[in-house]
Amino acid sequence: MKRPKIYLALLVVCGSVLGAALAVVVTGAASLAGTPPNDTTSHTREDGPPPPPFNRWISPVSGKFSVPEWDDRHISAEEKAKNPAIDPRWKPFSECLAARKLETRPDPTRPFVKADLDRLLNGVNTSRPDPGANKRIRQGEAVQGLAGGFLECADEWLSIRIEDFSKFGLTIPPIE
Amino acid sequence: MFLRRGTFQLTACAFLASAALTATLSVYGVARASGYRISVVAGLTGNVTTLQCYDPEPNRAHPSFYNKPDPFAPCRLVDDNLDHVTGTHAGSRPVDIAALGSVYLQLDYLPGRDRGGYAYAEDVSGMCSAYVGKTLRVWTYHFDPTDSYDVHDVYFEHINLAVPVQTWMYWNNPFALTPLWQPWLVNFNLNNTTSGGWNVGSVAQPASGTPAGCATGAHLHQDTGVSHGETWATQHYAEGCFNDGGAYGGARCPTNPSTWAWITGQPVTGRYSDVQYLTININ
Numbered sequence: 001m002k003r004p005k006i007y008l009a010l011l012v013v014c015g016s017v018l019g020a021a022l023a024v025v026v027t028g029a030a031s032l033a034g035t036p037p038n039d040t041t042s043h044t045r046e047d048g049p050p051p052p053p054f055n056r057w058i059s060p061v062s063g064k065f066s067v068p069e070w071d072d073r074h075i076s077a078e079e080k081a082k083n084p085a086i087d088p089r090w091k092p093f094s095e096c097l098a099a100r101k102l103e104t105r106p107d108p109t110r111p112f113v114k115a116d117l118d119r120l121l122n123g124v125n126t127s128r129p130d131p132g133a134n135k136r137i138r139q140g141e142a143v144q145g146l147a148g149g150f151l152e153c154a155d156e157w158l159s160i161r162i163e164d165f166s167k168f169g170l171t172i173p174p175i176e
Numbered sequence: 177m178f179l180r181r182g183t184f185q186l187t188a189c190a191f192l193a194s195a196a197l198t199a200t201l202s203v204y205g206v207a208r209a210s211g212y213r214i215s216v217v218a219g220l221t222g223n224v225t226t227l228q229c230y231d232p233e234p235n236r237a238h239p240s241f242y243n244k245p246d247p248f249a250p251c252r253l254v255d256d257n258l259d260h261v262t263g264t265h266a267g268s269r270p271v272d273i274a275a276l277g278s279v280y281l282q283l284d285y286l287p288g289r290d291r292g293g294y295a296y297a298e299d300v301s302g303m304c305s306a307y308v309g310k311t312l313r314v315w316t317y318h319f320d321p322t323d324s325y326d327v328h329d330v331y332f333e334h335i336n337l338a339v340p341v342q343t344w345m346y347w348n349n350p351f352a353l354t355p356l357w358q359p360w361l362v363n364f365n366l367n368n369t370t371s372g373g374w375n376v377g378s379v380a381q382p383a384s385g386t387p388a389g390c391a392t393g394a395h396l397h398q399d400t401g402v403s404h405g406e407t408w409a410t411q412h413y414a415e416g417c418f419n420d421g422g423a424y425g426g427a428r429c430p431t432n433p434s435t436w437a438w439i440t441g442q443p444v445t446g447r448y449s450d451v452q453y454l455t456i457n458i459n
Contacts, residue, residue, distance in 0.1 A: 042357050049323045049356075051294055051344045060315060060327050061403045072302030072311065072333075073389025074230075074266050085303050161299060162306055172306055175387040 053136045057154050063131025065124045065150065067117060067158060073175075084113060088170040089157045096153035102146055124150045209324065209457040215284040216330055216454065217369070220379065220396045221446040222275025226265050227408060231256045248408075261389075267331060267399030269408055269452045273444060274395040275379065279335050281314050282373030282447040283366045289458055292348035292356035292366070293317040293325060295374060299341045300331075304390035309334040309380025312341075316366075319356050320458035328404050328454050333397035335377035347374070370447045404454040 042048035058065055070087035071080055094112035097103060097120070104120050105112070124147045128134055137143060143151055160168055229251035236246040251264045265272070281295070294317040301311045311333045319325045339345075345363040348355040350372070365372035379394050386392055444451065 041354055042361065045346065045357070045361055048346075048361075049293075049319055049325075051296075052317060052325065052327070054296060054315075056298060056342070059401075061329070061401060068298075068300035068302065068311075068313075070302045072266070072304045073387065074261060074391070075389035076263055079389070087303070162301055172303060175303070 053138045055137045055139050055141070055151070056159070057151055058134050058137055060135055063134040065121055065128070065134070065147065067121065067154065071114065083175065085175055086111070086113065086173050088165065088172060089160055090117065092168075092170075093153050093157040096156055097149055100149040100153070102149040104146075120150065209320075209326075209459050211455045211457050212285075212287045212290070214286055214290075214454050214456055215450040216398070216400060216452040217282045217284050218271075218273060218444040218446050218449040218451050219279045219281065219332055219376075219398050220273050220275055220277055220444075222273040222277070222396070222444065224271060224442045224444055225274045225395065226270070226272040228265055228270065230259065230261045230263060230265055267333075267397065268402050270397060270399040271408070271451050272395050272397050274393060276381070276394050277379060277446070278338075278375055279332055279377050279379060279396055280373035280375050280447050281316070281330060281332075281366070282369065283316070284369065284450065286318070286349045286351070286367040287458070288351065288353045289320050290318045290349050290367075290456070291320065291352045291354060292346075292362070293319040295345040295347055295363075297339050297341050297343070297345070297376065299337065304387070307386040308382040308391045310337050310377070311335075312337060312339070312376055314374075314376065316347075318456050318458055321354065322459045324459050326456040326458050328456065329401040330452075331397070331399045332376055333399075334380050334382075334391050334395060336380050338375055338377040345374070370445075373447045398451060400452050400454065404456065407453050408451070 052060065054060060057067065071085040073080065073085065090112040094103075094105075094108075094116070098108065104123050105116050127145055128147045137151075140155070142148060160170065162172075165171065227247035228249050229247050231252055231254055232245035232247040233250075233252055234245045234256065249264060251262075253262045255262050296315045296317075298313045298315075299310055300313045305311055311331060312335060313329055313331050315327055315329050317325050317327045346357050346361055348357050348359065348362045348365050349367045350359075350365045351367055364374040366374070379396050381394050382390075382392050391397070
């Protein structure tokens with residue numbers, strides 16, 4: 001006598017699960033079927049998804065901090081090392097970091113060079129290893145520590161465009 | 177007997193419930209992102225002069241085209257073509273196209289689920305730009321029907337800029353199932369070859385006194401970022417000369433392709449010829 005009860009109970013449970021799932025499917029399908037295609041497009045730009053978080057010093061792909069290459073000559077690394085190209089923005093940029101007590105050079109009395117920038121970026125990326133969190137940092141957003149100092153000084157100095165160098169007293173050193 | 181029938185009922189119930197749940201999730205767009213191969217097409221009409229190596233290896237076969245010089249790394253340090261440059265071409269999947277003219281960002285083979293999105297251009301010029309045009313980096317964001325997105329970058333070097341930098345631009349895929357923006361809201365369309373694209377600038381003429389290593393001839397350098405599984409689209413350089421299988425024999429092939437002519441001097445059509453392939457991940 002107990003078996004039919006179990007059987008009925010199974011049928012009730014199974015039917016309920018199926019019914020609920022099918023109801024959701026039918027409701028969802030009906031809802032989508034009744035939606036004109038244009039309703040999924042944006043009538044104003046504000047109706048669409050907002051621009052993603054973006055910071056010019058952080059790759060939205062890798063979440064790594066980086067700076068565009070200054071020495072873009074198509075010559076070998078050895079040739080570049082023999083005749084280095086110095087970005088005139090590096091000096092005030094390094095002074096900005098030093099003023100924030102964020103000096104990372106082994107010898108701060110020597111001019112700031114590409115190796116110093118690479119070392120700094122390595123330190124910044126090591127201090128902020130979460131690419132997902134980095135990708136959410138927006139331009140101008142306050143960040144703590146070495147990364148924050150880097151972003152502030154980069155915004156202040158490394159963002160100066162070449163055509164504006166003269167306004168800031170910057171000149172490109174001659175290259176042989 | 178009853179127990180067997182009960183087991184069968186339970187199994188059938190679980191199966192049906194699972195199918196129903198899958199259908200439910202599908203209706204509501206809960207799915208894992210899929211990879212779609214897309215193409216960055218030539219930004220300019222002209223002739224390809226350089227791929228990865230400045231001087232292709234004449235004694236090593238091209239990986240796709242038998243008995244042709246290999247333009248890919250490892251690159252030799254011999255200036256065979258006497259252009260005063262040797263070694264490896266800078267950038268990720270770089271291509272040089274020699275010509276003057278307007279430069280466009282254009283993509284192809286976008287899937288119907290790629291609705292459009294945003295583009296964001298940055299002036300990332302280095303030292304050489306003081307002599308031979310700017311370097312523009314364009315981030316392109318692709319939105320899918322769930323409003324998730326993927327993003328990739330394309331570099332254009334040696335150009336005079338024609339676009340606002342650090343400004344969000346709006347683009348549509350006009351062949352999307354549901355384009356993201358109404359047509360009057362977009363700055364440009366992608367995925368529609370020569371009918372669209374984003375005119376980002378024009379090829380610059382090098383100034384005199386250019387330092388060694390900076391470009392001396394007018395050309396566009398186009399390359400891509402380091403992610404998304406890119407490759408060169410060499411199969412399509414001659415628009416019919418190379419078919420997808422890498423075989424020779426298309427209608428527009430040179431009549432006597434030999435050594436350098438096979439790799440250098442191949443014509444590409446701006447906003448049409450595939451140059452690099454990327455994989456984007458959207459739902």
